[in-house]
Amino acid sequence: MATKSGPRGQANKPAELVASPATRSCRIGEFSLALPAMQAGLAGYSDMAMRVVARRRDCPYAVTEALLDRVLLMGGRGREKGSVLCPEDHPVAGQLLGSEAEEMAAAARVLLDCGFDVIDLNFACPVRKVMGRCRGGYLLGDPAEAIEIMRRVRDAVPGALTMKLRRALDESAVAGENFQRIFEEAVELEFAAVAVHGRTVRQKYTGLADWTFLEQLKSRYPQATIFGSGDVFTAEDAMRMLVETGVDGVWIARGAIGNPWIFRDLAALMRGESLPPPPGILEQRQAILEHYAMATTLYGEDQASRHMRKMGIKYAKLHPQGAVVWRDFIAVRSQMDWQGVLDRHYHQDGPGIRPPSVPDAQDMFRGCGVVPEGCT
């Protein structure tokens, strides 16, 4: 992957002409965010446990993973997953995935009844199975249906409504026009915010996210609240996105997995301070324990131990003996194994290390049971 400061230099507006992020406020409807950043939707990761661990480290706002409307309407497993909230987990958006306007509107009402503050529509997911069922990113290529969904959900949701898009279905001119129609409808319907991932749906995760697109979009729609997404792996990346593109907030996704301190770090940079040192071993242990305890509440002991493997290997990246810790987390099968890893590697304090600024794409998914196809 190309380095980010060189080839990335896409923003054609000099940084000094963009209002300083520190002086811009970031709002989602009635909610004023203390930091212009949020915990992104991440299928298989961004559950209540991950969100709360992030919030305790300065994350002001979060969204669930994409929840299938039909599952919510049938009161199925997805509903449980999505509806588990706790008092600390607000404001929070519930993200909907679906293809049919009436069902999406009904599912939005279910999420509101569950206690979600904001409803978010996913028109971004590039997974083949999702696209094949006319959901997610497919809708970027079917603006008539997308707009019908937006209008019906708007009628059903009295409060804040937001949306996740990619920058287009593909590179064609018509795909660009379709994005424009959908985005303009969101402005017209007074969506509280739109998050835009700077890759096309067809691109999936190849190449770089196009931050120039984000910058141009924000210039064209200065009144709209836009969250930028794509290739934000460190707090410095988040700061650079704010400065270079002028977006209102940063949607922090892969960069937050196993590194909830990315929010604390960004908060320090926003205050004009230098980057805090990486969390020490005992600080890491504390976050891992919090995460594990909440995952156990959500899933029960057995499932939590398995689920936490994929989180553990991400936390391991901040440990000075990362490779060994990674291997030990992968082998975890039970609560006892889990405790064993903590006792062996996290019992004594010491300095942590910074997570990599560009994650290895393969490593991102290895051992976590989630294949790249499963990402949105």
Ligand SMILES: Cc1cc2nc3c(=O)[nH]c(=O)nc-3n(C[C@H](O)[C@H](O)[C@H](O)COP(=O)(O)O)c2cc1C
């Ligand atoms: C494992 C994985 C799961 C994802 N699940 C969702 C999801 O449920 N909803 C969503 O809006 N985006 C989802 N995304 C997309 C991310 O939120 C984000 O837009 C994308 O990864 C680009 O940001 P990044 O390069 O900073 O990671 C997912 C991405 C990954 C890697």
